[in-house]
Amino acid sequence: MSTADTIPVHPAWLPDAAFAPLGSRRVRVALGPDAADPVxxxxxxxxxxxxxxxxxxxxTDDGPSDVVLRWEPDAPAAGFTTTRTGGVTSVVARDAVGLLHGLHALVRAGEAAFGADHPTVVDTPVAPVRMLDHWDNIDVHPVMGQVERGYAGGSIFYADGRVRDDLSRVAAYARLLGSIGINAVAINNVNVHRTEARLLTDGLSDVARVADLFRPHGVRTYLSVSFASPVVLGGLPTSDPADPDVQAWWAAAADRVYATIPDFGGFVVKADSEGQPGPFAYGRDHADGANLLARAVAPHGGTVFWRAFVYNHEQDWRDRRTDRARAAYDHFAPLDGRFDDNVVLQVKYGPMDFQTREPVSPVLAAMPRTRLAVELQVTQEYTGQQQHVCYLGPLWSQVLTFPLADGATRDVASIVAGVPGPGADAPPSGSTPTGGITAVSNVGDDEFWTGHPLAQANLYAYGRLAWDPQADPVALLDEWIGLTFPGADRRVRDTLHTLMDGSWLTYEAYTAPLGVGFMVDPGRQHYGPNVDGYEYSKWGTYHFADRDGVGVDRTVATGTGYTGQYPSPWRETYEDLATCPDELLLFFHHVPYGHVLHSGRTVIQHVYDSRADAVDVVTAWVDAWSALRGLVDDRLHARVAERLAEQVRSATEWRDQVRTYFFRKSGVPDTTGRPIH
Amino acid sequence: MSTADTIPVHPAWLPDAAFAPLGSRRVRVALGPDAADPVxxxxxxxxxxxxxxxxxxxxTDDGPSDVVLRWEPDAPAAGFTTTRTGGVTSVVARDAVGLLHGLHALVRAGEAAFGADHPTVVDTPVAPVRMLDHWDNIDVHPVMGQVERGYAGGSIFYADGRVRDDLSRVAAYARLLGSIGINAVAINNVNVHRTEARLLTDGLSDVARVADLFRPHGVRTYLSVSFASPVVLGGLPTSDPADPDVQAWWAAAADRVYATIPDFGGFVVKADSEGQPGPFAYGRDHADGANLLARAVAPHGGTVFWRAFVYNHEQDWRDRRTDRARAAYDHFAPLDGRFDDNVVLQVKYGPMDFQTREPVSPVLAAMPRTRLAVELQVTQEYTGQQQHVCYLGPLWSQVLTFPLADGATRDVASIVAGVPGPGADAPPSGSTPTGGITAVSNVGDDEFWTGHPLAQANLYAYGRLAWDPQADPVALLDEWIGLTFPGADRRVRDTLHTLMDGSWLTYEAYTAPLGVGFMVDPGRQHYGPNVDGYEYSKWGTYHFADRDGVGVDRTVATGTGYTGQYPSPWRETYEDLATCPDELLLFFHHVPYGHVLHSGRTVIQHVYDSRADAVDVVTAWVDAWSALRGLVDDRLHARVAERLAEQVRSATEWRDQVRTYFFRKSGVPDTTGRPIH
Structure with a gap:
């Protein structure tokens, strides 16, 4: 596959060489009754x-083989098992999708899959739905562009105001997703504009073309839809969930979709959020709205992913009583138990908006009778926009393994997997998904898929963590390196670890400090630094820095009360300055610059030191990467080098602006004497 | 004339009713040999x-008349004379343009032109060239739009990527300009993009169509050209002024222009500024560059307006040694005497960029052997963008009457008129312009021409002050009111004075304080508030506020040395805190918040008070205007009411953000106890 100008598209983690251990062997495939399945x-x-x-x-017959991929009716319902016995490695699954996933597990393992015998290992995905959302627009949006929050060129789905004729990039993408276990993709922006709304009706044949490309890789296709569709597309006078004509319109729309795409996944909906239409206009709540759509797709086995990202985006910065962080809980927790079984409530991992550091959203612990999905962001909106190396695996691992509910016993992964907790009411049940993990994709029509070639690792790690949230993110990174740079020099592997392992923490260290977030240019930009960029805005995103201190008081005792939305022990942990973790201090507390962190440093000295140290780290990466010239593909090397130069420039700006900003406000000198301007 | 949807375009200051005093009389016109002139x-x-x-x-014969408009060969070279004797009012001029200007003087005077007899009054324009520059693009620029810094809709010249077929709005505009004595117009943006560059070649027939519409009103047409034209349009390998092929290319280009448009005015050039190409690329200076073009148009009587707006727009905010305010002087003062006679150096009125308050540019006093034009800005880029009432007549009057050179004896108007000063070297001479006044226009294809209907007064006052810089700006406003609202209720006139007379000072009072400037969103926006919007930028536009004080030290003693660019007494006046005017204090000095102004208030209390008081003023305007409903045209009333609502909203934001910003930094309470957030 090539782009028009014959530059080959990068194979990501599926270069031919990665298949050598498997491909050099005799591989028996026994598909059983699933032989007719496209997968x-x-x-x-x-x-x-x-x-x-x-x-x-x-x-394909009973001849001798080194590897067997075999369908079996009593294999686990999802995933696969592997065994090695008598020099033969076997992968067994209940369906073709399981065999595909098992095949790629062998590829990832490489020669290790063909070593010593071992008993059966069961490999089952934790999240039943492992989704990627695309914020791609068909029409280039005058402000947000072709891909909202896209940093890797145009859309692989759309160009020139319509679905592409040549969807070969989508086919290659589907193969990449299938290889890491992704099983769902929503192909248009959750901010549904007029043209994109019509995918649901006039555009169905095009959606079917896309679905045909995902299906052979075990990936179901979803659409983001507008809650106002009955009005906008159907010409009805209302979109009120209680209106029988509206209900009939959605049912008919769903019937048409499933007549065209029988395995269609369902809808993703952003309603009553940041200007999108929703049930509030009719005096209905989010459960009414979600159930309206859910009942339309239920007869077809469809699911509605309803986003919990709802808040007042017309906030008055003067009013410290309101708190955007509270919004999702305040809106949704009272609705627990009111959602139909085929609604999955999609909750951003933190209460704000995909910041580099946030506490885990309390909504995830607050709705035991609701199917939940956690929403991550692979596209680096606030984490360097694929100009900066920022490997997000450790962030997501921390979120997914965070023991949010029931004290220390239930982590986020088990919550979104729908595993019932000891104190929970009746757990979700039935044939519909019990939860899921979803994330905004980071790919575009860029030669390297993701703009920054190393950002491919984020897409890879997302898929792998969605399957197994307990996986070590650094081990996953090593796995990705091995696949993407097969046979690479040891120096390549070591250097990539040097750059990437701690890159999230390095990015955090030169940007907004101690969990306070933002400090970026508002609107389309979301790139920094701009310390006061969101300070006097309507978006509810403030740091309240003055000459004495900084941070947001979200305590119950003296602040917005947000800490009270957490179950114990977290409400107490975050409430108390003595136990609140350093890295979230300014998210929960407004403190004087002289406040001493658990680290032993004052807040102001931490701000000074971290920014300066982090730039030193990034600067060293340039030489480290430069030393790899000739050891990796030249084009890839050049692209990374170009981005590293921008990262150093940007990180230096961050360092100097943040240090100067807080020095001008606090008047406290840097005890190390490093220059402040 | 109407727009496509039949809403009539507003007649501005030329409604039919304004012509009643003249039109009800017998008017004899004796054109002499100028009868064939289009004017x-x-x-x-x-x-x-x-x-x-x-x-x-x-x-048109010798019959009885009440008014005579008469050509006379010994009338003043420019302008006209008026006399009233024996009940007959006479206007005499040496050419048809003078008669046109005299006719409109009668219209402005109304019945007063037909009162008591009076001896001859000579009315001669001060600035020989009175120009409007249009920053209109042919192609809609992806960032800056159709009209760069345009706040009144699309371009009257261009639509759909080319010169409009229907130029009726241009014809009406030309009539408006002719009526107030404007005699030059540049019809495209000084940032010359690729499509616009071609006006000089492929687009000449369209330029000629435009020139045909301006000519009958005494207005000559100019083009903004790209210094890189020989490369971009001519395919030459260089644009070096010393290259004979380049010289020949420009000569040939000028020959073609004048073959098509014999009275073409000349070129406007922004070179080596904000990314535009210029002579620096070839190791030449601005005199070399300007003279190159001047020699091409000289044989045809053309003029080159060369902009002095040259500075480093890649400044490091960390480096307090450089000072953008110094740039124009540093670049151009050494070149005095090197420019050809048909070059006019076009100097922005202040050293920065059309801020609400700036000191007058020292370049104007520094180049006695150079023809100079002062550049004003009618379009309200930094003064409310035609959302805010901001009558700029008082600002321009203050600039034009400012005694910058030779102590208190020579004002800016006399400098740009080319009047030699007592200490000057050989004054400019010859048949080419000795100087001029130019300004960026504020019109678009808006129904009211200027977005905000009251912004028409700025266009009017600009033309009138260009003719007579000594005119009282409030008297000009009264004149404009009389023409624009003929026969209006006294309350209309009084209310308009209430809103407009001091509106510039009111705008200043709620925006950036004490001459420090900016505090707006950068880039395309230039609307505020955004106190730190330009603080950490590359644009050289800082306020340096910290917890102790604010302002830019531009003194010779301890600062950037900018004050030393002024002649005495200004260098001493600005250098010394004791004599520096309050309104420019922070432009010249960095002072503690407790510094006491000449007004007796501290800087910080001034910041607090002015912002709060100014919002009270603007808020009162809403009711005052509301009371005029039914007394002025309904559509105009509604438009102004809508803009006033935005002005109150915006001014309130300015007040609250500026007050809070400085309170957070200074910690000093407002002694009046008004709320700070």
Whole structure:
């Protein structure tokens, strides 16, 4: 596959060389009754392709083989098992999708999959739905562009105001997603503009073309829809969930969708949020709204992903009583138990908006009778926009393994997997998803998919953590390196770890300090630094720095009361200055600059030191990467080098502006004597 | 004339009713040898139109008349004379343009022109060139839009990527300009993009169509050109002024222009400024660059307006040694005497960029052997963007009457008129312009021309002050009111004075304090408030506020040395805190918040008070204007009411953000106890 100007698209973690251990062997595929499944064809294709390239063979009869991929009716309902016995490695699954996932597990393991015998290992995904959301627009939006929060060129789905004729990039993308276990994709922006709304009606044949490309990789297609569709598309006078004509319109719309795409996943909805229409206009609540759509797709096995990202975006910066962080809980927690079984409430991991550091959203612990999905962001909106190296695996791992509910016993992953907790009411049940994980994708029509080639690792790690939230993110990174740079020099591997392992913490260290967030240019930009960029805005995103101190008092005792939305022990932990973690201090407390952190440093000295130290780290990366010239692909090397230069420039701006800003306000000198301007 | 949807375009200061005193009389027109001039036809048209509407008569023979407009070869070289004797009012001029200007002087005077006899009054324009620059783009610029810094809709010249077929708005605009003595117009943006560059070549026939519409009103047409034209349009390898091929290219280009438009005015050039190409690329200076173009147009009587707006726009905010305010002087003062006679150096009135308050540019006093034009800005880029009432007549009057050179004896108007000063070297001479006044226009294809209907007064006052810089700006405003609202209720006149007379000072009082400038959103926006909007930027526009004080030290003693660019007594006046005017204090000095102004208030209390008081003023305007409903045109009333609501909202934001910003930094309470957030 090539772009028009014949520059090959980067293979990401699926270069041919990564298939050598599998492809050099005799691989028997026994598909059973699933042989007619489109995914079965993919399994066969992958084996044919690998063995053709590396000298092995596809075995479809009972002949001798080194590897067996076998359908079995009593295998686990999802995922696969692996065994090695008598020199043969077996992968067993209940369906073709499981076999595909098992095949890629062998690829990832490489020669290690063919070592010593081992008993059966069961590999089951934790989150039943593992989704990627695309914030792609069909029409280029005058402000937000082709891909809202896209940092990797245009859309792989749309160009020139319509679905692309040539969808070969989508096919390649589907293969990448299938290889890491992603099983759902929403193909248009949750801010649904007029043209995009019509995908649901006039555009269905195009959606079907896209779905046809995802299906062979075990990925179901979803659409973001506008709650106002009955008015905008149907010409009805209302979109009121209680109106029978509205209900009938949605039912008919769903019927048409499923007649065209029988395995269509369902809808993603952003309602009554940041200007999108929703049920509030009719005096209805979010449960009414979500259930309206859910009942339309329920007869077809469809699911509605309803976003909990609802807050007042016309806030008065003068009014310290309101708190955007409280909003999702205040809106949704009272609705627990009111959502239909095929509604999944999609909750951003933190209470604000994909900041570099946020506490985990208390909504996730507050709705035991609701199916929940946690929403992450692979696209680096606030984390360097794919100009900066910022490997997000450690952030997501921390979120997913965070023991939010029931004291220390239930982590976020188990909550969104729908595992019932000891104190929970009746757990969700039925054939519909019990929860999920979703994230905004970071790909575009860029040669390297993600703008910054190293940002591919974020997409990879997201898929892998969605499958197994307990995985070590640094081990996943190593896995990604091995696949993406097969046979690479040891120095390549070491240098990538040097740059990437701690890059999230490094990014945090030169940007907004101690959990306070933002400090970026508002609107379309969301790139920094701009310390006061959001300070006097309507968005509810403030740091309240003055000459004495900084931070947001969200305590119950003296602040907005947000800490009270957490279950114990977190409400007490965050409430108390003595126990609040340093990295979230300014999210929860307004403190004087001289406040001493658990680290032993004052807040102001921490601000000074971290920013300066982090720039030193980033600056060292430039030389480290430079030393790899000739050891990795030249184009990739040049692209990374170009982005590292921007990262150093930007990080230096962050350092100097943040240090100067707080020095001008506090008047406290940097005890190390490093220059402040 | 109407727009496509039949809403009539507002007649501005030329409604039919304003012509009643003249039009109800017998008007004799004696054009002499100028009868064939296109302007002569306009004079006749105006008289015919006025007398037809109001019962008078055009007299072209020796019959009795009440008014005479007469050509005379020994009348003043520019302008006209008026006399009233024996009950007959006479206007005498040496050419048809003078008669047109005299005719409109009668219209402005109204019945007063027909009162008691009076001896001859000579009315001669001060600035030989009185120009308007249009920053209109042909192609809509992706960032800056159709009209760069345009706040009144699209361009009257261009639409859909080309010169409009229907130029009727241009014809009406030309009539408005001719009526107030404007005699030059540049029809495209000084930032010359690719499409606009071609006006000089492929687009000449369209330029000629535009020039044909301006010519009958005594207005010559100019083009903004790209210094890189020989490369971009001519395909030459260089634009070096010393290259004979480049010189020949420009000469040939000028020959073609003048073959098409014999009275073409000349070129406007922004070179080596904010990314525009210029002579620096070839190791040449601005005199080399300007003279290159001047020599191309000299054989045809053309003039080059060369902008002095040159500075480093990649400044490091950390570096307090550089000072953008110094740039124009540093670049141009050493070149005095090096420019050809048909070059006019176009100097912004202040050293920065059209701020609400700036000191007068020292360049104007520094180049006695150079023809100079002062550049004003009618479009309200930094003064409320035609959302805010901000009558700029008082600002321009203050600039033009400012005694900058030779102590208190020579004002800016006399400098740009080319009047030699007592200590000057050989004054400019010859048949080419000795100087001029130019300004960026504020009109667009808006129904009211200027977005805010009251912003028409700025266009009017600009033309009148360009003719007579000594005119009282409030008297000009009264004149404008009389023409624009003929026969209006006394309350209309009084209310308009209430809103407009001091509106510039009111705007200043709620925005950036004490001459420090900016505090707006950067880039395309330039609307506020955003106190730190330009603080950490590359644009050289800082206020340096910290917890102790604010302002820019531009003194010779301890600062950037900018005060040393002024002649005495200004260098001493600005240098010394004891004599520096309050309103420019923070432009010249960094002072503690407790510094006591000449007004007796501290800086911080002034910041607090002025902002709060000014919002009270603006808020009162809403009721005052509301009371005029029914007394002025309904559509105009509604438009102004809508803009006033925005002005109150915006002024309130300014008040609250500026007060809070400085309170957070200074910690000093407002002694009046008014709320700070």
């Amino acid at each position: 079965a064809a993919t399994v066969l294709d992958e084996v044919r392709r690998a063995t053709a390239a590396h000298g092995g063979a596809l075995v | 002569a036809a306009t004079v006749l048209d105006e008289v015919r139109r006025a007398t037809a509407a109001h019962g008078g008569a055009l007299v």
